[in-house]
Amino acid sequence: MDIDTPAADTATSTARIIKHARPQISDESIQMPWVEKYRPSSLEELVAHEDIVSILTRLIDNDNLPHLLLYGPPGTGKTSTIVAAAKRMYGSTAAYSSMALELNASDSRGIDVVRNEIKEFAGTRQLFKSGIKLIILDEADAMTSDAQFALRRVIEKHTKNARFCLICNYVNKIIPALQSRCTRFRFAPLQVDQIRSRLLEVADAEKVNYTDDGINSILSLSAGDMRRVLNLLQSTAMSSDVVNEKNVYMTSGAPLPKDVEQILEWLLNLDFKQAYGKLVHICVTKGYALTDVLADLGTAVVGMEFPPHVLAVLLDGMSDVEHRLAFGADEKLQAASLVGVFVQARTVMKIKCV
Numbered sequence: 001m002d003i004d005t006p007a008a009d010t011a012t013s014t015a016r017i018i019k020h021a022r023p024q025i026s027d028e029s030i031q032m033p034w035v036e037k038y039r040p041s042s043l044e045e046l047v048a049h050e051d052i053v054s055i056l057t058r059l060i061d062n063d064n065l066p067h068l069l070l071y072g073p074p075g076t077g078k079t080s081t082i083v084a085a086a087k088r089m090y091g092s093t094a095a096y097s098s099m100a101l102e103l104n105a106s107d108s109r110g111i112d113v114v115r116n117e118i119k120e121f122a123g124t125r126q127l128f129k130s131g132i133k134l135i136i137l138d139e140a141d142a143m144t145s146d147a148q149f150a151l152r153r154v155i156e157k158h159t160k161n162a163r164f165c166l167i168c169n170y171v172n173k174i175i176p177a178l179q180s181r182c183t184r185f186r187f188a189p190l191q192v193d194q195i196r197s198r199l200l201e202v203a204d205a206e207k208v209n210y211t212d213d214g215i216n217s218i219l220s221l222s223a224g225d226m227r228r229v230l231n232l233l234q235s236t237a238m239s240s241d242v243v244n245e246k247n248v249y250m251t252s253g254a255p256l257p258k259d260v261e262q263i264l265e266w267l268l269n270l271d272f273k274q275a276y277g278k279l280v281h282i283c284v285t286k287g288y289a290l291t292d293v294l295a296d297l298g299t300a301v302v303g304m305e306f307p308p309h310v311l312a313v314l315l316d317g318m319s320d321v322e323h324r325l326a327f328g329a330d331e332k333l334q335a336a337s338l339v340g341v342f343v344q345a346r347t348v349m350k351i352k353c354v
């Protein structure tokens with residue numbers, strides 16, 4: 001790896017490109033998504049969630065594992081954690097495949113599966129093997145409530161020789177009776193520093209050419225989701241020579257921060273017609289989705305110093321537009337509506353000021 005010397009000491013971070021001799025892309029590297037290639041294979045490899053990892057390690061080493069409920073937003077390492085934990089429990093892959101049952105949302109998980117498949121797996125003991133079986137129900141929030149009710153009894157009945165691990169994004173979709181049978185662990189979104197170290201590790205291992213602002217853009221678009229980070233890194237690296245701010249935003253389809261600033265300026269200063277024309281034009285030419293623009297505008301607006309009553313009008317109006325967009329309303333009409341929200345907020349501000 002060599003590091004380009006900046007032209008001058010004052011050079012911005014953009015000028016510094018970490019360059020690698022890119023390897024020939026083989027069929028293998030094309031096919032393998034980096035999220036899978038770099039899925040932590042042991043508990044020690046996981047970044048973040050140190051508390052959860054150390055508690056789990058202790059429980060496994062003492063043969064004291066309770067039923068588990070892992071929940072939290074996507075891409076925070078729930079599946080990786082339980083798979084790594086299972087590997088620690090069973091050691092060899094052969095033991096893992098005979099002692100652990102993994103079911104996720106792609107398998108049908110109605111009441112029949114609970115009655116037949118899960119019950120059968122939990123109920124059968126292996127003649128010459130001792131040890132506890134592990135039943136992983138990934139994406140458990142997609143289980144029907146009938147299946148969840150049936151699972152209550154199955155969990156109790158098989159506690160002697162099986163442990164259940166339920167994984168989900170929305171814990172309130174798991175019935176309280178199941179929640180109370182499990183020890184709950186919340187996986188918070190990953191911190192920027194934790195993501196950064198892993199991201200750089202992967203970028204260097206894959207010999208990606210990157211700039212500091214490219215890495216920072218990936219981090220700011222990630223929202224604590226490691227899967228999103230690796231996918232964005234891979235797709236930017238595959239589609240362009242260097243992972244810099246422009247290429248990252250282009251690949252992700254997210255609006256560039258300077259474009260959002262520009263849009264905000266139009267909305268706050270131009271008259272209705274002009275602002276509408278410019279907003280539609282930039283969305284069409286740069287291929288931005290109004291929802292993405294709206295999300296960034298929301299963050300920008302909250303960060304500005306508006307009087308509270310003006311902020312209330314803005315956020316209320318913007319939420320309405322977002323709601324309508326989520327239900328498939330016409331983008332152009334909603335763009336006009338968004339401009340209308342700002343015009344209204346400006347009027348309110350003037351009335352109060354007079």
Ligand SMILES: Nc1ncnc2c1ncn2[C@@H]1O[C@H](COP(=O)(O)OP(=O)(O)OP(=O)(O)O)[C@@H](O)[C@H]1O
Nearest residue numbers: 035038039046047074075076077078079080226227
């Ligand atoms: N804590 C972490 N440390 C290292 N890599 C991680 C971590 N969390 C996620 N990753 C990376 O992100 C990918 C997705 O993680 P994982 O499947 O464990 O997320 P998840 O929490 O189960 O998400 P979902 O709720 O969408 O199922 C992994 O393959 C891994 O590469």
Ligand SMILES: [Mg+2]
Nearest residue numbers: 078079080138
């Ligand atoms: Mg998962």
